[in-house]
Amino acid sequence: MIELTVNRKKRRYRGPLFKRLLDVLREDFELTGTKEGCGEGECGACTVLLDGEPVNSCLVPVVQAEGTRVETVESLGVSSRLSPLQQSFLEEGGAQCGICTPGMLMTAWAYVRGGGPADPESVRTALAGNLCRCTGYQHIVASVVETAKRENAKRERKRRARAR
Amino acid sequence: MRGDTESMTLLRPRSVEEALRLYAANPGAVPLAGGTDFMVAWNAGEANGRTILDLSRLAPWKRIRLTKTGVRVGSLVTHRELQIHPLVRKRLPLLVEACATIGGGQIQARGTLGGNIANASPAGDTFPPLAVYEARVRLRTAGESRTLRFLDVFTGVKKTALAQGELIDSIEIDFPRRPARQSFRKVGTRAASAIAKTVAAGLLWLSADGRIREVRFALGSMAPTVRRLASVEALLAGKKPTSRLVEEAVDLLENDVSPIDDLRSTRAYRLEVSRNLLRAFLSPGLTR
Numbered sequence: 001m002i003e004l005t006v007n008r009k010k011r012r013y014r015g016p017l018f019k020r021l022l023d024v025l026r027e028d029f030e031l032t033g034t035k036e037g038c039g040e041g042e043c044g045a046c047t048v049l050l051d052g053e054p055v056n057s058c059l060v061p062v063v064q065a066e067g068t069r070v071e072t073v074e075s076l077g078v079s080s081r082l083s084p085l086q087q088s089f090l091e092e093g094g095a096q097c098g099i100c101t102p103g104m105l106m107t108a109w110a111y112v113r114g115g116g117p118a119d120p121e122s123v124r125t126a127l128a129g130n131l132c133r134c135t136g137y138q139h140i141v142a143s144v145v146e147t148a149k150r151e152n153a154k155r156e157r158k159r160r161a162r163a164r
Numbered sequence: 165m166r167g168d169t170e171s172m173t174l175l176r177p178r179s180v181e182e183a184l185r186l187y188a189a190n191p192g193a194v195p196l197a198g199g200t201d202f203m204v205a206w207n208a209g210e211a212n213g214r215t216i217l218d219l220s221r222l223a224p225w226k227r228i229r230l231t232k233t234g235v236r237v238g239s240l241v242t243h244r245e246l247q248i249h250p251l252v253r254k255r256l257p258l259l260v261e262a263c264a265t266i267g268g269g270q271i272q273a274r275g276t277l278g279g280n281i282a283n284a285s286p287a288g289d290t291f292p293p294l295a296v297y298e299a300r301v302r303l304r305t306a307g308e309s310r311t312l313r314f315l316d317v318f319t320g321v322k323k324t325a326l327a328q329g330e331l332i333d334s335i336e337i338d339f340p341r342r343p344a345r346q347s348f349r350k351v352g353t354r355a356a357s358a359i360a361k362t363v364a365a366g367l368l369w370l371s372a373d374g375r376i377r378e379v380r381f382a383l384g385s386m387a388p389t390v391r392r393l394a395s396v397e398a399l400l401a402g403k404k405p406t407s408r409l410v411e412e413a414v415d416l417l418e419n420d421v422s423p424i425d426d427l428r429s430t431r432a433y434r435l436e437v438s439r440n441l442l443r444a445f446l447s448p449g450l451t452r
Contacts, residue, residue, distance in 0.1 A: 016169035018216065020207070040204045041271055053244065053273040059203040060274065061196075063174060064220045107269065128356030129268015 002066040006031070007075040013062060021065050022046045022057035025072060033073035033102050037131070044130035047103035048072050054107040054129070073102035076109060085109055085147045094143035096134035104130045108144045115155065118148035167206040173215040180222050180333075184306040188329040193217040195331055197240055197279035200271050225278070225333065228252065234338035236302075239278025239331070243290075244269070246277065255339040258293035258365045261348040265289050268356045278332040281317060284324045284389070285359075291390035292365035293348060295382035297340060302333040309333065318389035344370040347445050351437050353428075360385045361429035362438045366445045376400045381445065383438055385428075386421035393420040396442065410446045414439045 001014045006029060013024055025031045025048065037045030039058050046057045049071040077083035082090065085108060095101045104127065111126040123144045124137070132140060175193060177183035187193060193215040196202055205211045219225070225238040228249055235252060243263035246252050253260050266272055266280075266289050280288050281301065291314075299314040303326060314335075317324050326332070345368040352358030363384040369377040379400045381393045395416045403409055423434035 016172070017174050018167075018172040019169045020167070020203075039207045041200055041267065044268060044270055047270055050273075054270050055273050056200075056270045058207060059199055059271075061199060061203065061216075061218075063176065063218055064196075064199065066220075125356075126269060129270045 002063065004062075004065050004067065005069045007071060015062075017063040018061045020058055021048070021050075021060040021062050021070070024062045024065075025057060025070070031072050031074050035099050035102055037099060037103070042131070043100070043103075044107060045100050045103045047106045047130065049106055049110055052110065054110050056129075071106070073105055076105060083109075084150060085112060085143070088143040088147045089140070092143040092146060093139040094135065096132075100130060100132040100134075104132065104140060108140075108147070112144065112148050112151050115152065116148055118145050118152055120145055123148070166209050167203075168209070168212045171212040175215065175217045176221065177217070177219075178221050180224055180304070181306075183217065183219060183222055184304060184329070184331060187217055187331060188306045190215055190217065191328050195219055195282070197276040197282075198242060198274035200267065200275040201279070201283050219331075231336065234336065237277055237335045237337065239281075239334055240276045241278075243272040243275050243277070243280075247272070256293070256297060256337060258296065258346055258348040258367075259290060259337070262289045262293045262350070262363075262365070265350045265352075265356075277335055281335070282324060282326065282332055284318050284320075284322050286321055286388055286390075287360045287363065287385040288390065289350060289360060289363055289384070292363055292382035292384045294335070294337070295390050295392050296365045296367045296380040297337050298380075300336040302336060303327075303330045304333045305329045305331075311336070315390065315392065321388045340367060341369065343367045345445070345448070349441050349444075351441070359428060362386055362423075362434050362441070364438065364441045364445070366442075368445070375402055375404050377402075379446075381442060383421055386423045386434055386438060388422075391421050393417060393442070395419045400446075405446060407447070410443060413446060414443050417442055 003012055022036055025034050034048055035045045037043035041056045041059045047054050048057045051068050077086050089095050107127055107130050116126060120141050123141050175186045177186050195217045197219050225240040227238045228241055229236045243266050246263045247260050280290055294314050300311050301314055301317050302311050319325050347366045350360050350363040352360050366381040368379045371377045379397050382390055384390045396413045399413055399416060417439055423431045425431050
């Protein structure tokens with residue numbers, strides 16, 4: 001038995017310890033937002049945040065996630081109340097078929113939350129481990145740049161308010 | 165065919181000493197660091213029935229420590245952690261650049277320096293920088309420890325000099341005196357998630373009179389193991405860098421490597437690009 005925190009909730013897992021984190025999330029915790037793409041760490045579709053860092057959940061045996069904080073796409077928002085990043089993907093056309101989207105959102109969220117700059121080059125570098133075969137990336141990059149702009153402005157306003 | 169969880173035996177040491185004892189008792193076990201290589205094979209169903217020595221709880225091997233002359237990087241330090249360490253960024257920029265080219269960010273966050281070395285791919289991106297920094301690799305068994313020069317760790321494609329029961333403890337890297345020129349270049353099919361066709365690192369120091377005091381140049385993906393260009397380095401040492409000298413050096417490159425045709429590239433292409441990388445490294449500001 002191991003314990004880990006998934007989307008801010010303490011969870012217990014009793015099962016084979018060499019099961020992939022991806023499969024534990026989908027099958028044992030019924031969090032099916034996380035998708036499997038290539039199964040070899042190239043495409044990033046299965047990206048979740050492990051202690052805040054994007055990782056490929058298809059390459060992490062759950063035993064190595066013991067005691068960690070895992071965040072999946074379910075932590076961002078729900079259909080009736082999307083997170084700003086999800087809203088931006090919707091408005092800018094950042095999602096098409098949707099298979100890469102959960103992973104794309106998680107990598108982008110780690111970037112935006114970490115105060116990543118709102119320029120397309122930096123966003124492209126941050127998203128280098130996430131492949132999309134539909135959008136041509138333009139719209140995804142635009143979605144992330146837009147959110148980064150807003151989040152960085154929000155942070156700046158808070159910083160100023162504190163300084164006053 | 166996929167990985168079969170029920171077929172796996174898992175060993176979960178809590179300390180380095182326990183890990184070394186368990187490894188001695190289970191010499192067939194696969195030491196698992198970040199898993200970015202092993203899990204790919206396992207997902208494909210190619211590693212079922214194995215015993216896994218999970219190293220993820222060995223905290224002492226996850227630290228970067230300062231030494232009198234540089235840093236000692238624990239074998240389980242990730243490529244991501246190396247990229248954000250202020251002193252590593254400042255004094256070992258070639259290693260930082262190499263770490264930033266391994267897979268995408270997700271792979272960099274899990275993959276470890278020790279795992280990369282133990283894996284011994286001819287195309288390991290961190291290897292040319294570690295070769296020119298003349299790193300040392302500290303190995304441990306349950307009973308003893310020894311230190312190898314970085315280049316001596318590799319004995320062939322995916323083969324290392326690690327003995328039975330031996331694990332990588334740390335990688336020691338001295339900070340070099342400030343070079344006049346330094347460069348890391350990786351040539352692959354795309355910027356991220358590509359395996360190198362050729363990968364190069366160079367350091368160069370000049371004397372007060374403008375001569376080359378010392379040059380170190382290493383290539384990966386150009387032989388079964390990473391190579392320092394010994395003939396090129398010997399030719400250049402103590403000489404004024406002229407365009408004729410650079411061409412002589414470029415002609416010598418072939419002596420120190422043995423690239424092959426494979427699915428990623430050809431021998432001819434690898435040689436041509438590597439020569440261009442060496443020329444570009446040596447050329448700026450040379451006297452005609």
